[in-house]
Amino acid sequence: MNEKSRVCICAVAALSAGLLAVGCNRSPQAKEAQYLKRGAALTAKKDYGRAALEFRNASKVMPKDAEPYYQLGLTYLATGSVANGISALRRATELNPKHAGAQLKLAELMTTSQNQDVLRDAVGRLESILTASPENIEATDTLAMAEWRLGRIDDASKRLEEALQRFPASLRSSIQLARLKLSQNDLSGAEAVLEKAAASAPKSPDAAVALGELYLLANQPDHAEPEFRRALALDAKTGVALMGLAAIQIAGKRMDQAEQTLRQVAALPGKEYKPQHAVFLYRTGKRDEALKEFEALYKADAEDRAARTRVVSVYFAMGKFPQVQSLLAAVLKKNPKDTDALLQQSQMCLLQGKTTEAQSALQTLLHVTPDSAPAHLALAEVYKLQGMTLSARQELREALRLDRTLLAARVELAKSYVVSEPKSALQVLDDAPTQQKQILAIVIERNWALMGLQNTKEARKNLDEALRLGRFPELVLQDGVLRLIEKDYDGARAAATEVLSKNPEEARAARVIVDSYVAQKQPAKAGERLLQIVAARPNSAGLQYLLGQWQKGAGKVAEARQAFEAAKAANPKSLQADFALVDLDLRENRTGLAKQRLTEITKVEPKNVAALLSLASLDENAGNQPGAVIRYRAVLEVDASNVFALNNLAYSLAVANPDEASKLAQRALELAPENATVQDTLGWVYYQKKNYTMALTYLKAAVAKEPSPRREFHLAVCYLKNGNKELGEKLLQKALKQDPTLSTKEQGW
Numbered sequence: 001m002n003e004k005s006r007v008c009i010c011a012v013a014a015l016s017a018g019l020l021a022v023g024c025n026r027s028p029q030a031k032e033a034q035y036l037k038r039g040a041a042l043t044a045k046k047d048y049g050r051a052a053l054e055f056r057n058a059s060k061v062m063p064k065d066a067e068p069y070y071q072l073g074l075t076y077l078a079t080g081s082v083a084n085g086i087s088a089l090r091r092a093t094e095l096n097p098k099h100a101g102a103q104l105k106l107a108e109l110m111t112t113s114q115n116q117d118v119l120r121d122a123v124g125r126l127e128s129i130l131t132a133s134p135e136n137i138e139a140t141d142t143l144a145m146a147e148w149r150l151g152r153i154d155d156a157s158k159r160l161e162e163a164l165q166r167f168p169a170s171l172r173s174s175i176q177l178a179r180l181k182l183s184q185n186d187l188s189g190a191e192a193v194l195e196k197a198a199a200s201a202p203k204s205p206d207a208a209v210a211l212g213e214l215y216l217l218a219n220q221p222d223h224a225e226p227e228f229r230r231a232l233a234l235d236a237k238t239g240v241a242l243m244g245l246a247a248i249q250i251a252g253k254r255m256d257q258a259e260q261t262l263r264q265v266a267a268l269p270g271k272e273y274k275p276q277h278a279v280f281l282y283r284t285g286k287r288d289e290a291l292k293e294f295e296a297l298y299k300a301d302a303e304d305r306a307a308r309t310r311v312v313s314v315y316f317a318m319g320k321f322p323q324v325q326s327l328l329a330a331v332l333k334k335n336p337k338d339t340d341a342l343l344q345q346s347q348m349c350l351l352q353g354k355t356t357e358a359q360s361a362l363q364t365l366l367h368v369t370p371d372s373a374p375a376h377l378a379l380a381e382v383y384k385l386q387g388m389t390l391s392a393r394q395e396l397r398e399a400l401r402l403d404r405t406l407l408a409a410r411v412e413l414a415k416s417y418v419v420s421e422p423k424s425a426l427q428v429l430d431d432a433p434t435q436q437k438q439i440l441a442i443v444i445e446r447n448w449a450l451m452g453l454q455n456t457k458e459a460r461k462n463l464d465e466a467l468r469l470g471r472f473p474e475l476v477l478q479d480g481v482l483r484l485i486e487k488d489y490d491g492a493r494a495a496a497t498e499v500l501s502k503n504p505e506e507a508r509a510a511r512v513i514v515d516s517y518v519a520q521k522q523p524a525k526a527g528e529r530l531l532q533i534v535a536a537r538p539n540s541a542g543l544q545y546l547l548g549q550w551q552k553g554a555g556k557v558a559e560a561r562q563a564f565e566a567a568k569a570a571n572p573k574s575l576q577a578d579f580a581l582v583d584l585d586l587r588e589n590r591t592g593l594a595k596q597r598l599t600e601i602t603k604v605e606p607k608n609v610a611a612l613l614s615l616a617s618l619d620e621n622a623g624n625q626p627g628a629v630i631r632y633r634a635v636l637e638v639d640a641s642n643v644f645a646l647n648n649l650a651y652s653l654a655v656a657n658p659d660e661a662s663k664l665a666q667r668a669l670e671l672a673p674e675n676a677t678v679q680d681t682l683g684w685v686y687y688q689k690k691n692y693t694m695a696l697t698y699l700k701a702a703v704a705k706e707p708s709p710r711r712e713f714h715l716a717v718c719y720l721k722n723g724n725k726e727l728g729e730k731l732l733q734k735a736l737k738q739d740p741t742l743s744t745k746e747q748g749w
Contacts, residue, residue, distance in 0.1 A: 032062040039071055046305055048079045049339040049369040066096035073105065076371070082109070083402050084371045093125075100129055104139055111146045114434045122146045137163060137170050144173075148180055156180060168200050175210050187218055205231035205238040212244050221248045239268050243276070255284065266293075275310055287318060305340050312344050316351075324348050337368045339375075346378050353573050355385050355605055373403035380412065387609035388639040389416060390671070405433055407441060414445040422452030440466070444474050451478070456485055473499050473506070480512045489516040500533065507542035510534075514550065527554065534563075541571035548580055557584060575601065575608070582614060591618060607638040613645065625652055643672045651681045654688045655748055661685045676706035680714060687714075687749070692722040709738040710746070717749045 039054030052075045058068035073088035086109055092102035103125045110122035126143040129136055140163045147156040160177040163170060174197035178190035194214055198207035212227030225248050231241035242265045249258035259280060266277035278293035291314050298307040308331070315324045325348060331341040342365035349358035362379045365372060380395035393416050399409040410432055417425035426449040429442055436442055443466050450459035460482060466475050480495030493516050499509035510533045517526035530550055534543045548563030561584050567577040578597055585594035595618055601611040616631030632649035635642050646668035653661040665682040672678050683699035686692070699715040713735040719728030736742055 028061045032058045032065065032068065035061070036068065036071060039075070043071075043075060043078070045303060046078075048075050049337070049372075051075050052079075052369065064095055066092040066099045066102060069095065070099060070102040070105075073102065077105075077109075079369075079372070080406075081371050081373060081402050082405060085109070097128075098132065100133065100136070100139075103129055104136075104142065107139075107146070108142050111142060111149055113149075116150065119146050119150050123150070137167050137173065141170075141172050141176050144176060144180075148183075153180070153184070171197055171201070171204070171206050171210060174207075178210070178214055182214070182217065190214055203234060205234040205241060208234065209238060209240050209244065212241065216244060216247070221251065224248060236264075237268055239265060239270055239273050242268075243273075246276075246280075250280075271304065271306065275307070278310075282314065287314070290314065291318065309340060309344070316347070321348065321351070337364070339365050339369050339372065342368075343372075343375060343378060346375075346382075350378075350381060350385070353604070355382050356607060358382050359607075371402050373399040373406050373409065376402065377406060377409045377412070380409070383639075384416075386605065386607050386638065387611075388642070390641045390643075391639055392416060394641075404431075405436070407432075407436060407439065410436075411441045411445055414449065418445065418448045418452055422449045425449040426453065440472065444478065447475075447478050451482060451485065456482060460486075471498070473502050477506070477509055477512070480509065484512055484516055484519070487519070489520055492516045504533075504537050505540040505542055507540070507546045510543060510546055514546075523554075526550075538566070539570045541567045541574050541577065544570060545574070545577055545580065548577075552580075552584070557587065560584060575605075575610070579610065579614070591622070594618065609635055609639050609642060609645075612638070613642075616645075616648065620648075620652075628652060641671055643668050643675065643678065646671070647675075647678050647681050650685060654681075654685045658685055658688045662689070674705065676702045676711070679705065680711050683714060683718065687718055687721070692718055696722060709735045709742060713739075713742045713746060714749060 035054045035058035039051045039058065042048075042051035042054060052072060055068050055072040055075060059065075059072065062068065069088045069092035073085045073092060076082075076085035076088055086106065089102050089106040089109070092099055093106060097103070107122040107125045107129075110118050110125075113119060113122075123143060123146045126139050126146060129139040130143065133139070140159060144156040144159045144163075147153075147159065157177065157180055160173050160180070163173045164177065167173065174193050178193045181187075181189040181193065191211075191214065194207070194211040198204070198211055201207045208227045208231035212224045212231065215221070215224035215227065225245065228241040228245045228248070231238045232245070242261055246258050246261040246265065249255075249261060259277070262277040262280045265273045266275070268274075274297055275294065278290045278297070281287075281293065282290035291311075294307070294311045294314055298304065298311045301307060308327070312324055312327065315321070315327070324344070328341050328345050328348065331338055332345065335341075342361045346358040346361040346365070349355070349361065359379065359382045362375050362382065365375045366379070369375070376395045376399035380392040380399065383389075383392035383395060393413060396409050396413040396416070399406055400413065403409075410428060414425040414428045417428065426446065429446045429449065432442055443462065447459050447463055447466075450456075450462070459478075463475065463478055463482060466472075467479065476495050477499045480492045480499065483489075483492040483495060493513050496509040496512040496516075499506050503509075510530060513533070514526045514530050517523070517529065527550065530547060534540070534547045537543055544563050544567035548560045548567060551557075551560035551563055561581065564577050564580045564584065568574055568581070571577070578601055582594045582597050585591070585597065595615065598611045598615050598618070601608050602615070605611070612631055612635045616628045616635070619625070619627035619631060629649060629652050632645045632652070635645035636649070639645070646664050650661040650664035650668065653664070662682075662685050665678065665685050668675070668678045669682055679698045679702035683695045683697075683702060686695035686698065695718050696715070699711070699718050703711045703715050712731055716728050716730075716732035716735055719725075719731065722728075
C-alpha cells in the first residue's frame with residue numbers, strides 16, 4: 001500500500017471515528033446527560049428558572065426516565081412551587097417506583113399533610129424504601145414522622161428508639177424523638193434523649209446545638225446559652241450555635257453583645273450567614289450602615305440573587321427608587337430573562353403607577369417560568385388596578401393552584417369576593433392549609449365574610465376570641481362594624497374612635513361613626529362629626545373622598561366637588577376621586593369635562609377598563625354608536641371576559657352583524673348565566689336573526705329574573721312577531737302604561 005493510500009485510509013478512519021462520536025453525542029442519553037449537567041450547575045447558582053428549563057428539556061429527550069422529573073421536582077420546591085414539585089416527583093415515582101430519592105422526597109412532603117389518606121400513602125412509600133434498604137435512616141425518621149402525624153405515637157416512638165439502638169450517632173433521630181416527647185409535654189424525656197445524644201458524641205457541636213435549641217423551645221434561655229457556648233468551644237464556627245446565642249442576647253436586650261456575635265456569624269463561609277449582621281443593623285435602625293453592607297455583599301458576588309434581592313428590598317424600603325431602576329436595568333441588560341429582576345421590575349412599575357410596564361415585565365417572566373406563583377400574584381395586582389376583576393381572580397386562583405400556601409394570594413382572592421360573593425370568600429379561606437387558619441389575616445377576612453353572610457353569631461364568637469389575643473386595629477374596626485349591625489351604636493362609635501386614635505386617616509372607622517348617627521336618625525350630628533374628623537386630617541385622600549360621598553348624598557354638589565378635588569390633590573393617583581368627579585360632571589351635564597377626565601386616565605393607563613367602559617357609555621349616550629363599538633372592542637382586547645363589554649358590544653352589533661353579536665352574547669351568558677341583562681341582549685340578537693322562538697326563550701327568562709317595563713316591552717313585541725297577539729298586546733299595554741316613551745326609545749323592536 002503506498003503512502004498516499006495509507007493517508008487517505010487514515011483520514012477516512014479518523015472521519016468515521018469523528019462521525020461516530022458526533023452520533024453518540026446526539027443520542028438521547030447523551031443529550032439528557034448534558035441537560036442534567038447544565039441543570040445541576042444552574043441549581044448550584046440558585047438560577048432555578050433556567051435550571052427548570054434544562055430539566056424539562058432532559059425529560060423531553062428521555063420521557064420515560066425518572067431522573068429529570070426528580071431533579072425538576074427538587075427545583076420546583078426550591079422556588080416554592082410546591083404543587084408543581086409534588087407533580088414532578090409523582091411522575092418520577094410512576095416512571096420508576098424504585099427511585100428512592102423521589103419516593104423519599106415525595107413522602108417527606110406528604111408527611112406535612114393533614115389528610116389521613118395522604119399520610120397513609122406516605123407510610124406505604126416509606127415502608128417500600130425500607131424493605132429495599134433497611135439501613136436508610138432518613139426513610140426511618142420520615143416514616144416515624146408520618147406515624148406520629150397519623151396519631152400512632154407509640155409506633156413512632158418505638159421506631160425512633162429502635163433506630164437509635166442501631167444508629168446511636170443519628171442526631172436527626174434523636175432530635176425527632178425529643179420533639180415527639182416535647183409535643184407530649186415530656187420535657188424531661190426530650191432532655192434525656194438529647195443529653196444521651198450529646199454524651200454519645202461529646203465532640204459533636206451539633207448535639208450541643210440540638211440541646212440548646214430544645215431549651216429555647218422550652219423558653220429556658222439560661223439553660224440554652226451554656227449549650228450553645230459548649231458547641232462553640234468545640235467549633236467556634238458553628239453558625240447555628242452563634243445564631244442561637246445572638247437570639248438569646250437580643251431577647252435579653254444585650255445589643256452590643258448580639259452585634260459582636262453577629263459580626264462573627266457574618267464572617268462564616270456560608271451564604272446564609274453573610275447578611276446576618278447587616279440584617280441586625282437594619283432592624284435596629286442603622287439603615288444606612290446596613291445598606292452599605294448589603295451593597296458590599298452584592299458587589300462581592302453579583303451572581304448571588306439573594307444578595308441582590310436584599311439590596312433591592314432595602315432600596316424599596318428607603319425610597320431609593322432611582323437606585324432600584326439603575327440596578328435592575330443593568331441586570332436585565334445582561335440577562336433579559338432574569339426572573340427575579342423581572343418580578344422586582346414589575347413591583348417598581350406598580351409603585352410608580354405604570355401598570356402597562358408592570359404587566360409587560362410579568363408576562364415576560366411567565367413566558368420563561370409559567371409556574372411562578374409570585375408572578376401570577378403580581379399580575380393579579382396589575383389586573384386589579386386596571387379594573388379587571390375576573391382576570392385578577394383568575395391569576396390569584398392560578399397562584400394558589402401552584403402554591404396553596406401562598407397566603408397573600410389567598411387573602412387577596414377572599415377580599416375580591418367578600419363584598420359581592422361572601423360565600424365564595426368563605427370557601428377560599430376555609431380551603432387554607434390547617435397551619436394557616438389561625439393567622440390573623442385569615443381570621444380577619446373570614447370575619448368580614450361571615451358578616452357579609454349575616455352570620456353575626458359566629459363572627460362575634462371568632463372576633464371576641466381574637467380580641468383577647470390583642471386589640472389589633474382591624475379587629476377593633478370589625479368590632480365597631482359588628483356592633484353597628486347589632487344596633488349597639490355607642491359601642492360602635494367607641495370602637496371606631498379607638499381605631500382613629502391609632503390611625504387618624506382610617507376612612508372605614510369614620511364611616512362607622514357616620515353610619516351610627518344616621519341609624520339613630522341624627523344626620524346633622526353625622527355630618528358635623530365627619531367634618532371634625534376630616535378637619536383633623538385635611539390631607540387624607542380617603543377621608544376627603546368619604547366627605548365627598550356624604551356631601552353628594554346630601555345633595556351638596558359644590559361641596560362634594562370640593563372634597564373630591566381635595567382627595568385628588570392629596571393623592572394625584574387616586575382614580576377613585578377621578579371617577580367620583582366624572583360622576584358629578586355627568587350629574588351637571590358637563591359631559592365634555594367628564595370625557596376629558598376619562599381620556600386623561602386612559603393616557604396614563606391605556607388599559608384602564610373602568611375608564612374605557614365609561615367612555616363607551618358616553619359615546620352611546622351621545623348617539624356615537626361606532627365610537628362606542630371601538631371602545632368596547634378596546635376593553636375586550638384588555639379583558640376578554642368582561643361581561644359588560646361583551647353584552648353591550650353584542651347589543652350594538654345585533655342589527656349590523658348578528659352572527660358576531662350572537663357569539664359575544666353567548667360568551668357573556670357563559671360568564672354570567674343568571675344575568676337578566678345578558679339574557680335580554682341574547683333575546684334581542686335572536687330577534688334580529690328572526691329566530692323568534694329562541695328570542696322568546698331568553699326574553700322570558702330576563703323578565704322572570706328581573707322584570708322591568710323595557711324588558712316587558714321587548715317580550716311583548718316578540719310575542720307579536722311570533723303570532724301570539726293576545727299575550728303580546730296585553731304585555732305591551734302594561735309596559736307602555738308604565739313608560740309611554742318606550743315605543744320611540746326602543747329603536748329596532
